[in-house]
Amino acid sequence: MKKRFSLSLVVFLMLIFTVAMVAGCAKKKEEAVEKKSVVEKSVMEEPVRGGTFNAFLMEPVTLDAANSQESEGISVAKEIYDGLVDYESETMEIIPAMAESWESNEDATVFTFKLKKGVKFHNGRECKAEDFVYSWSRVALKETASEVSYHLEPIKGFEDCQEGKTDTLAGVKATGDYILEVALKYPYAEFPVTLGHPIFSPVPKEEVEKWADKFFEHPMGTGPFKFAGWDHDQKIVLERFDDYYEDEAYLDKLVFNIFADEDTAFLEFEAGNLDECRIPLGRVKETQEKYKGKTIIKPMLGTYFYGLNMEAEPWKGNVNLRKALNYSIDRKAITDAVWEGARAPATGIVPAGIPGFKENAMSYVFDQPKTKVLLEEAGHSGGKGLLKLSLSYNTGVGHDKVAQAMQAQMKDVGVNFDIVGYEFGTFIDKIQAEEATFFKVDWGADYPTMDNFLYPLFSSESADNMFKYENSEVDEKLLEARKETDETKRQVLYREVERMVLEDAPVVPIAFDETSRVVGEDVHGYTRTAMDDTPFECIWLSK
Secondary structure, eight states: OOOOOOOOHHHHHHHOOOOOOOOOHHHHHHHHHHHOOTTOOSSOOOOOOOOEEEEEEOOOSOOOGGGOOSHHHHHHHHHHOOOSEEEOTTTOOEEESSEEEEEEOTTSSEEEEEEOTTOBOTTSOBOOHHHHHHHHHHHHOGGGTOTTGGGGTTBTTHHHHHTTSOSSOTTEEEEETTEEEEEBSSOOTTHHHHTTSGGGSOOOHHHHHHHGGGGGGSOOOSSSEEEEEEETTTEEEEEEOTTOSSSOOSOSEEEEEEOSSHHHHHHHHHTTSOSEEEOOTTOHHHHHHHTTTSEEEEEEEEEEEEEEOTTSTTTTTOHHHHHHHHHTOOHHHHHHHHSTTOSEEOSSSSOTTSTTOOTTOOOOOOOHHHHHHHHHHTTOGGGTTOOSOEEEEESSSSHHHHHHHHHHHHHTTTOOOEEEEEOHHHHHHHHHTTOOSEEEEEEEOSSSSSHHHHHHHHOTTOTTOTTOOOOHHHHHHHHHHHHOOSHHHHHHHHHHHHHHHHHHOOEEEEEEEEEEEEEOTTEESOOOOTTSOOOGGGOEEOO
C-alpha cells in the first residue's frame, strides 16, 4: 500500500541525498492501529479482510490519469494509479511510492529516480522506466489534449510535444529498466513534490492502444485497486489488486455510488446503503451529535472563491469594480451561516497549512462604504449599469447556498445578479467556452506547495487559468520562484506573486476549505487527508 511516513523534503532538495525506501503500508497499518483514525472506536479490533465498501461520489469527467483534473475523478484515479511519490497522510510531506529512491544534481535541473522492481500493471505486466517515458510523453502530446499537461511544463521538450513536433518528451529517459532520468528546462527544487499528481502515473501502452479514445472508461494502472466497471451516473466498481507491490487492500471491492447531490447521498447513508458520505451544508453539528466518534471535520488545503473572466465585460479593464466585489463580502457571516463555522474566512489565495502561507495576505475586508466608493470610481455608482450579471456554480454540493449569501450581501450595495447552477461537466464546459464569466471555483491542492495555488491559476501559460488573467510581471516572478532553490527565498517570491494577483483582483476569495465526512459504525481505518483524499486501501469492515 501507499507509504505514509515523514521525510524532510527541504533537506533532500538542498543537500541532494538519496531517499531510501522504508516501511510500506504495513507500517501505515500499524500506525492506524496505534493512533486510531479520527473516526475509530475506543477499542480497536483486529483488522479483517473482505467485504465491499460503498462510498459517495458525483459523476466524474474522466478516469484517465492523463486528464485527471477534478476532485471526483481524482478520488477514483488515486486508487487505480500510483506514481513515483505520494504524500504522508498528516503532514503532506513527500514520500516514496513506486520510486525506491531518487537524487538530484546540484542545481536541481536533473532528477534521477530508481524504481522498485516487480511493480505490476493490473494486466500482470511489470512496469518499467520506459512506461513512464511513454506515459509522460502521452500527457504532453498535443493529440491527447490534456488540460492539465502544464504540470509537465518544466520538463525539456514539453513545447515540442505540445506543438506536435515529436511524440516523445525529450527530457524523460529510461537509462535502465529501473532508472528514470528527468531533465528540466530550469532549476525547479520542488519538482519531486509535483509527482504525486495522477497525471504522472504510468499507464500500459498496450491498453491505451487497445481502447484508444475510450481508455478513460477502461483505466489501468499499478494502484491497490483495479477497475471493474463504470455504470455512468450510477456507480464505479473497483476490485482489490492482489499483485499490488505493497500490502494488498483489506477490501474485496470498492464501489463509488454516484449521486447528483449530497443531500440524496446522505439519505442513503442514513438508510445504511453507504459506508461513508459527505455531510450536507447545514447539517454538520447535527451529524456530529448523532454520529459521535464517526465524523471527520477538519481544515484541508483548499480555497473557495469566485472567479472573474478578465477578458469579459464588465470586469475587463475595471480593477476598481473587481476590488469593490472583494470589499462587499462579509466572509465571516458566510462561513458561520453556510458552513456552521467549520470553514475559516479566506485571508488570501494560498490556504493555511501550505508551507509559506502568509497570514492576512489580502487587505480585502467587509467594508460597504469603501465598496460604494470603488463602485463610483468604477463608473457603476450604486450598481448602475450592471444589469445582466450572472453568477454560475455547479449544483449538488451546496454551492447554491453560498451563491445566495453572496447575492444578498452584494445587493446591499446595489450590485444585483442572477445565480445559475449547472451539472458539473456542463459547468466546466461553460467556463471553458467563456459562457460563464462570473463563477465559483473551489481549488484544492494537487500537491502541497504555494506554486500549486499560483502557477496553475494565474500563469498566462496555464490551461487552468480560467480567469484569462495576464500579468507579465507575475509570469516572470513565478518562473523566478520555481528556479529558487532556497526555500525561504522561494516562499518570499511566491508571497509577492500572491500580493500582485490580489492587487489585480481577478478572484474573490471567500473561505479556506474543510472536509466533512461521516462513516458507518462498522468502518475502521478511515482517514481524510489535508488534500481531501481517503486512502481506501487501509479501510476494513468489521462485519
